[in-house]
Amino acid sequence: MSDAVLEPGRGGSAPLATSTGSELSEVRDWITLLKPRVVSLVVLTGIIGLIVAPGSLHPVLAAAAMVCIGLGAGAAGAINMWYDRDIDALMRRTAKRPIPAGRIAPNGALGYGVVLAMASVAIMGLATNWVAAGVLALSIAFYVVVYTIWLKRRTPQNIVIGGAAGAFPPVIGWAAVTGDVTLVPVILFAITFFWTPPHFWALSLWAHGDYARARVPMLPVTHGARETRRQVLLYTLVLVPVTLLPCAIGFSSWIYGAAAALLGAEYLRLNWLVWKDAQDEAGRSLTNDRPARRAFKFSLVYLAVLFLALAVDRLVLA
Numbered sequence: 001m002s003d004a005v006l007e008p009g010r011g012g013s014a015p016l017a018t019s020t021g022s023e024l025s026e027v028r029d030w031i032t033l034l035k036p037r038v039v040s041l042v043v044l045t046g047i048i049g050l051i052v053a054p055g056s057l058h059p060v061l062a063a064a065a066m067v068c069i070g071l072g073a074g075a076a077g078a079i080n081m082w083y084d085r086d087i088d089a090l091m092r093r094t095a096k097r098p099i100p101a102g103r104i105a106p107n108g109a110l111g112y113g114v115v116l117a118m119a120s121v122a123i124m125g126l127a128t129n130w131v132a133a134g135v136l137a138l139s140i141a142f143y144v145v146v147y148t149i150w151l152k153r154r155t156p157q158n159i160v161i162g163g164a165a166g167a168f169p170p171v172i173g174w175a176a177v178t179g180d181v182t183l184v185p186v187i188l189f190a191i192t193f194f195w196t197p198p199h200f201w202a203l204s205l206w207a208h209g210d211y212a213r214a215r216v217p218m219l220p221v222t223h224g225a226r227e228t229r230r231q232v233l234l235y236t237l238v239l240v241p242v243t244l245l246p247c248a249i250g251f252s253s254w255i256y257g258a259a260a261a262l263l264g265a266e267y268l269r270l271n272w273l274v275w276k277d278a279q280d281e282a283g284r285s286l287t288n289d290r291p292a293r294r295a296f297k298f299s300l301v302y303l304a305v306l307f308l309a310l311a312v313d314r315l316v317l318a
């Protein structure tokens with residue numbers, strides 16, 4: 001591209017190339033506001049809720065339902081970035097985001113988030129049913145109001161309670177097909193709910209400096225690294241038995257059961273290493289939080305493969 005810009009006799013291409021480049025990075029910023037990588041896993045759990053639900057949905061309507069979960073989660077992320085723009089500017093991990101970096105105006109981001117959130121709920125209701133749309137609206141409200149506005153800056157339990165927002169997508173997927181919420185989607189909710197604290201607190205172990213600077217009361221800031229490691233392990237000890245409930249109620253077979261047991265054993269091993277990490281008297285890691293970094297990365301693979309195994313199990317049995 002730069003060669004074309006510098007080529008003699010083609011002076012017109014320079015502004016064109018530059019404006020195309022800046023338009024592209026503007027589009028990228030609007031996409032960044034939707035937290036696309038987080039949303040990809042949210043959508044995966046939603047799709048699997050939809051696949052394992054009894055009954056069927058026309059493929060076009062199923063696709064619309066998934067787009068709505070993605071858009072709704074993304075919209076909630078944009079509103080979260082609007083509200084958190086002051087603390088995002090103080091944290092190294094988030095300072096380059098479009099709003100704190102000054103590339104997107106706060107009100108623009110808020111309007112974008114609100115319009116997308118309302119559109120996602122309305123389209124979900126029209127394409128599937130109003131139970132699914134209602135749960136989608138509830139999850140958006142949970143992320144924005146309960147987690148972001150109410151709890152994030154007040155209590156280290158913010159992600160335990162507010163984290164419920166991220167546990168709704170499989171319930172939404174299920175409800176999109178069946179129009180109701182029964183025991184199985186409640187179990188899928190519980191799996192993501194108990195997965196969220198070890199997922200996030202592993203990251204918070206090495207990002208605690210950011211949170212301390214922004215005065216966000218995350219667990220390592222309020223209770224120290226040692227207690228955070230203990231909580232990571234305790235929640236994993238609850239999580240693993242919860243992941244076996246689909247087998248216990250006869251919904252899933254040995255295929256999912258074996259996957260859940262193997263994944264659970266590995267996640268427990270990694271979080272045991274988090275707990276046992278070499279640390280000073282204050283509980284600070286002497287290994288640059290290597291075990292926590294590994295456990296965080298694995299948490300993403302863990303949830304994705306666990307849900308995929310649930311779907312494979314149902315499809316093989318069908």
Ligand code: HEM
Pocket residue numbers: 037038039041042045093147158159162163164165166167192196199200203300303
């Ligand atoms: C309150 C609950 C949660 C909190 C506080 C939380 C927090 C975080 C944070 C701070 C990051 C790092 C993001 C970054 O550096 O930009 C992250 C990454 C991630 N989270 Fe969570 N998370 C939560 C729940 C979830 C849920 C429910 C899912 C999906 C089901 C999820 C999926 C992901 C994924 C896929 C990444 C990696 C993103 C990347 O590669 O940049 N998280 N999470």
Ligand SMILES: CC(C)=CCC/C(C)=C/CC/C(C)=C/COP(=O)(O)OP(=O)(O)O
Pocket residue numbers: 035038039042069072073074076077080084094136139140143152165166167168169
């Ligand atoms: C369907 C629907 C609405 C689902 C919502 C799912 C969802 C994305 C839940 C919360 C997950 C999340 C990225 C929290 C980040 O915390 P943070 O905002 O404190 O992280 P940050 O510091 O990176 O902004």
